[in-house]
Amino acid sequence: MTKLPNPALQTEALYSKSQVYISKGLRAKLANDLEEYQLWASLALELLAKSSLSRVHPALVADPTHYQSLFAACGISVSPEIKTITAKTLFLRLSHISKSFDLRVREFCEQLALRRNSEIHSGESPFSGMKAEAWEMKYWHAIEVILEMQKRELDEWLGAEDSKAPKEILQNAERAVQMAVQTRIDHKREDFEKLHKNKVKREELIEQSKSIRYWDHWKKFEYSVDGYESSKCPSCSAFGILGGVLWHEEVSDEYDEDDPFTEYVEKTFSTEEFLCPTCGLHLAGTRELYVTDLPEEFCQTEEREREFEPEYGND
Incomplete structure (x- = not known):
């Protein structure tokens, strides 16, 4: 019987969690809280990216220096602690799955992750005062490219109603x-x-x-x-x-x-x-x-x- 990898490394678990986070982000946008919108959006993007990488193999998401996580990716529980790869490594690996995930998309994703880390782990406020227009167009393009790796579309990820605005942004872009x-x-x-x-x-x-x-x-x-x-x-x-x-x-x-x-x-x-x-x-x-x-x-x-x-x- 094949053992499933730890949920922290499973494609569907990561995908579902990314849906929860982007839903929180879109609610924040409706409330005109653009800082929270960008924070949830950045977290959703990274989780969605990990789900696409995990689809190739869960071990690609596991921290290679943490053997317990590599075992977990193979369905063997050695420790409850699971470590995953850094955002930089994640986006570099994605560039080998889709040609559309090019240097420009990768650079945007890395910069968004850096701003997110700074927002969470420091006293800085990199999201403060940043208008959605400054990043939203590139964000939804990156999301579309990552979803394409899984043969999925915005309708499925966001729901038909919530996908209307992003689709319009993408079409205009x-x-x-x-x-x-x-x-x-x-x-x-x-x-x-x-x-x-x-x-x-x-x-x-x-x-x-x-x-x-x-x-x-x-x-x-x-x-x-x-x-x-x-x-x-x-x-x-x-x-x-x-x-x-x-x-x-x-x-x-x-x-x-x-x-x-x-x-x-x-x-x-x-x-x-x-x-x-x-x-x-x-x-x-x-x-x-x-x-x-x-x-x-x-x-x-x-x-x-x-x-x-x-x-x-x-x-």
Whole structure:
């Protein structure tokens, strides 16, 4: 008989508790208590995030330095004390489950958790005077991304009635992002054509961009990414640079018979940023990138020295 993990690490228990907390938050909002609203909302987000991570395996939520918690994640009770991972570790791990949980979403979640910790554990009042408009749009986007990991929707989490306002915020935000990105693309195209009115000159610049070197431009990226790839700019058609976060890697079946010490590793990167040095177009975050036809991911093959298992029992 399979033993269930401790409720502190169970997907459904964490999910249900997050529902209770966001319900408290929405009641606080109705009462115009925006500080309490943000506090409950931050707690609900972290619990919902843990439920999504626990869905992969409860051990991912347990503190790896606390063996009692690891046992609890496997359904074995060693101690009533359960410790879970930090918010920073939680959000980092979530970024490996969904590409939509990108660096921007992760950064927002981490900052919200820091404000929450400061609110609870110090004399500071980071929630004081902060209007809902300053964080609410990003909050509901993060919630939607986390719910998507569980194939769930706002209606299910909040209830149909309570989900109306957040849905409207999300729809407005999505339209705003789409319009802003499309306008930025159009403006960069117009600026490029005005600056280089000669069509032949524009074609020369586009041709030159084919030999673009990412190491000449990496400082212009907002985030520190793991890999780069060239891709055609949706604005000026020159070649720009995609920046991606390592999503997956596996050792290739291919090998060189003349070089048994080398293996080939196929790496997949989730695209999180795009920069075109030719026209200056800059897109950051999956929400902006998904508006365009730029690839959501790219792959590269890397050579590295093969690691051999040590021999045992031959001394």
